[in-house]
Amino acid sequence: MNHTDPSRDTPEPVDLSIVIPAYNEEGNVAAICSALRSVLEPMGLSWEIILSDDGSRDGTWEAIKQSHAADPRVVGVRLSRNFGHQYALLAGLHRARGTAVITMDGDLQHPPDLIPELFKEWRGGAKIVHTVRLDTIKVGWFKRMSSRLFYRVYSLLSGVEIKAGMADFRLMDRRVVDDLLSFREEGLFLRGLVQWIGYPSSVVSFHVRERHSGQTKYTLRKMLRFAWAGISSFSIEPLRLGLTLGLLTSALAFAGMLHALYSYFFGDVVAGWASAVSINAFLFGVLFILVGIIGDYLGRILQEVKSRPRYLVSEETDSQADRTRDRRAY
Ligand code: UDP
Ligand code: MG
Numbered sequence: 094m095n096h097t098d099p100s101r102d103t104p105e106p107v108d109l110s111i112v113i114p115a116y117n118e119e120g121n122v123a124a125i126c127s128a129l130r131s132v133l134e135p136m137g138l139s140w141e142i143i144l145s146d147d148g149s150r151d152g153t154w155e156a157i158k159q160s161h162a163a164d165p166r167v168v169g170v171r172l173s174r175n176f177g178h179q180y181a182l183l184a185g186l187h188r189a190r191g192t193a194v195i196t197m198d199g200d201l202q203h204p205p206d207l208i209p210e211l212f213k214e215w216r217g218g219a220k221i222v223h224t225v226r227l228d229t230i231k232v233g234w235f236k237r238m239s240s241r242l243f244y245r246v247y248s249l250l251s252g253v254e255i256k257a258g259m260a261d262f263r264l265m266d267r268r269v270v271d272d273l274l275s276f277r278e279e280g281l282f283l284r285g286l287v288q289w290i291g292y293p294s295s296v297v298s299f300h301v302r303e304r305h306s307g308q309t310k311y312t313l314r315k316m317l318r319f320a321w322a323g324i325s326s327f328s329i330e331p332l333r334l335g336l337t338l339g340l341l342t343s344a345l346a347f348a349g350m351l352h353a354l355y356s357y358f359f360g361d362v363v364a365g366w367a368s369a370v371s372i373n374a375f376l377f378g379v380l381f382i383l384v385g386i387i388g389d390y391l392g393r394i395l396q397e398v399k400s401r402p403r404y405l406v407s408e409e410t411d412s413q414a415d416r417t418r419d420r421r422a423y
Contacts, residue, residue, distance in 0.1 A: 108138035110191030114181030120306030122156035145185040148175035161410040201305035220292035226258035251327035280326035
């Protein structure tokens with residue numbers, strides 16, 4: 094199979110690409126483009142903004158087309174449906190021509206003013222410049238707590254250290270982007286992969302802003318699914334859970350047996366119906382959870398084996414790109 098990087102079809106590189114996933118962000122497209130333009134213009138670089146429309150159902154694509162008409166350095170790629178934040182980023186990364194590439198959210202929560210600082214760190218030799226969100230009240234306590242807990246569990250299970258508050262706002266060197274694009278795995282979890290890749294990196298912190306317009310696209314359900322995708326694509330520890338639980342419950346059962354023998358010889362014989370049933374019920378619960386976990390991993394293997402394209406493109410603002418069939422699916 095040919096896995097060549099489609100961005101190579103367009104040879105002309107730019108200094109900096111900004112990749113932005115957008116799902117129902119019609120009220121933010123024009124705003125983020127103009128905010129970025131006023132930051133990028135004084136930097137004296139060649140740049141491009143790539144907006145990746147993740148199957149929006151509002152006017153996002155029209156807004157992207159308008160921004161492209163006003164400034165051809167703004168380009169758009171439209172996925173055929175909602176594939177999720179990570180795949181929208183991937184589609185954008187595939188099209189990025191920059192020597193350095195920045196990914197950021199499309200709702201202006203990631204401040205464009207930070208870009209010169211990220212760029213400076215990269216010039217200073219960092220191949221990856223991470224950002225860490227300083228926790229403020231603007232991030233709800235639930236998000237703060239759940240994110241902290243998740244990254245602790247995640248680091249423990251996967252051995253890949255991610256700090257709480259690290260999001261998909263970062264600068265990557267061309268080399269890192271190419272490495273990332275060479276990975277063909279399902280259950281894409283860029284945060285983990287970027288850490289796993291290595292290279293000299295640095296971290297810049299920022300204060301998160303309020304969403305410019307619209308609402309968060311991360312429902313609790315989406316967040317949980319994302320968290321599980323992250324863990325299960327990096328760690329097989331959950332599969333080993335069975336072993337630990339099995340040992341524990343066996344020890345418990347052994348103690349129970351001793352107790353039963355003791356009461357048989359020295360005490361009254363107790364019926365013990367309730368305790369027997371509850372232990373049974375508990376063990377069945379544990380068993381089903383484990384079967385579920387195994388099923389989930391099996392499902393992932395199935396997806397991986399089918400090796401379907403991870404996203405499909407329906408349209409691009411760059412008509413040149415449309416003709417290259419190769420670029421449509423990854
Ligand atoms: N997003 C996307 N596809 C999705 C969900 C979100 O492309 O299925 C984009 C969204 O448009 C935004 C970014 O991912 O640019 C982060 O989403 P959001 O701001 O809703 O998340 P939050 O900041 O609340 O965690
Ligand atoms: Mg946001």
